[in-house]
Amino acid sequence: MPLLELREITKAFPGVLANDRVSMRLERGEIVALLGENGAGKSTLMNVAYGLLTADSGEIRVDDQPVKIKSPRQAIDLGIGMVHQHFMLVEPLTVTENIVLGREPGRYGIIDFATARQRVREISERYGLKVDPDAKIMDLSVGMQQRVEILKALYQGARVLILDEPTAVLTPQEVTELFRVVRSLVDEGLSAVFITHKLEEVVAIADRILVMRDGAVVGETTPGDTDEIGLARMMVGRDVVLRIEKGASTCGEAVLTVADVHVLDDRSLEAVKGISFSVCGGEILAIAGVDGNGQRELVESIVGLRRPSSGTITLKDKDITRANARASIEAGVSHIPEDRHRRGLVLEFDLAENIILGDHRTPPAAKNGIMHPKAIAELARKRIADYDIRTPSEHVHADNLSGGNQQKVVVAREIGRDPDLLVAAQPTRGLDVGAIEFVHKQIIRERDAGKAVLLVSLELEEVLSLADRILVIYEGQIVKEFVDADADAETLGYYMTGGGGSKFASDGSNVQAIETPPTGGNE
Secondary structure: OOOEEEEEEEEEEOOEEEEEEEEEEEOOOOEEEEEEOOOOOHHHHHHHHOOOOOOOEEEEEEOOEEEOOOOHHHHHHOOEEEEOOOOOOOOOOEHHHHHHOOOOOEEOOEEOHHHHHHHHHHHHHHOOOOOOOOOEHHHOOHHHHHHHHHHHHHHOOOOEEEEEOOOOOOOHHHHHHHHHHHHHHHHOOOEEEEEOOOHHHHHHHOOEEEEEEOOEEEEEEOHHHOOHHHHHHHHHOOOOOOOOOOOOOOOOOEEEEEEEEEEEOOOOOEEEEEEEEEEEOOEEEEEEOOOOOOHHHHHHHHOOOOOOOEEEEEEOOEEOOOOOHHHHHHHOEEEEOOOHHHHHOOOOOEHHHHHOOOOOOOOOOEEOOEEOHHHHHHHHHHHHHHOOOOOOOOOOEHHHOOHHHHHHHHHHHHHHOOOOEEEEEOOOOOOOHHHHHHHHHHHHHHHHOOOEEEEEEOOHHHHHHHOOEEEEEEOOEEEEEEEHHHOOHHHHHHHHOOOOOOOOOOOOOOOOOOOOOOOOOOO
């Protein structure tokens, strides 16, 4: 008897059949991985199971009993919990306050914090998820925040954990720890649904694998019966290159020069502490680091979204240290932002309007200050076709697309601008393997055309696949430099978590850490 069963689930949106009579089952003590292209319907299916969406038809059964799930509260009451890719935590509150939020112990409206802390300690010790109950969320690492999300679901009585892209912001060491935690929970009798686009992780963690395409399940397999290549072929219906082959870089003149730059974060604390480096034409330079170590502030200072407190930023001998976003674009900088909703798109605008953002004053979008709708629509249709954006038309609003297709819109606009410098922050976040292959090819094409590319990514496989040089950032400082042939994921993860110390040469020419990693590295 399955713990959770979805039968013939159908869900349609205007112009899109997201789920077409999809069925799946989840047994007790089982991990099922859900794979699929962007827009394949996997997140829609899980949102139905969690009560964020209501199916047009079909049946949900829990413990072999038919149920109606119309809200997350009902899902939680049935033992279904969901850990979202973007954590649903209140940063100024403590771990305990976040975990018990909405289900606080107490009487007469007064919260019993002593009991709350004790319950958090008990559940964390039971499942081997040790956290400080009194720590504030804003002071925790990303990996620890994810642990709090899992504890919150367990505190609410979850027997089924739906994990949506759970490793998107984790280091290799944190991924290993997450897998250990999930497997221990399953050994305790819980079940998990694992939504991810990382094929190697599916093979490592899943008991069964369901593959979706165009809203339907197209295959079911197990890790023992397939491999990453076979899974990729099943997902997209063709052979996929999982790691792009690139020729040697031909480094030309310096396009971007960052010299002793210091940048403050939103709390007026120093997030970037005297970083120096350069990126030449025909080169991909990657910044690798755990999220929250100054990458966002560094990128924003380069693309005109945040002014450095000191230091200089130069683009082809032009000082852009104080340039705003518009001036940065006009100088020849394109920016794929890490947060497509906050920085990349206007969700209430249609695709055509989003695709010409930043270029809406210049031909072909406008002439003499007057915008030309026909030219804009024609350009949008070309970009939609070139970048395989799944949409009925260019007039669909951006908020009606899947996350992966929203990302493609941003990539199409920024690379299509033909910049001198492409700053790509998490350029493939949320993309399926086919789309990742395409975007990686576009980035390599920019590099081979003599453009400078600054890649900032939490995906170490992406960094290792694309980069000609890699700088590791830790607590706002560059602590190590690698050339691509000398790096591996384990060694990068070692330095990303502070294993090499933080003393470094700040001229950016020959960064050396003070300690030797356990393996690898260009020592």
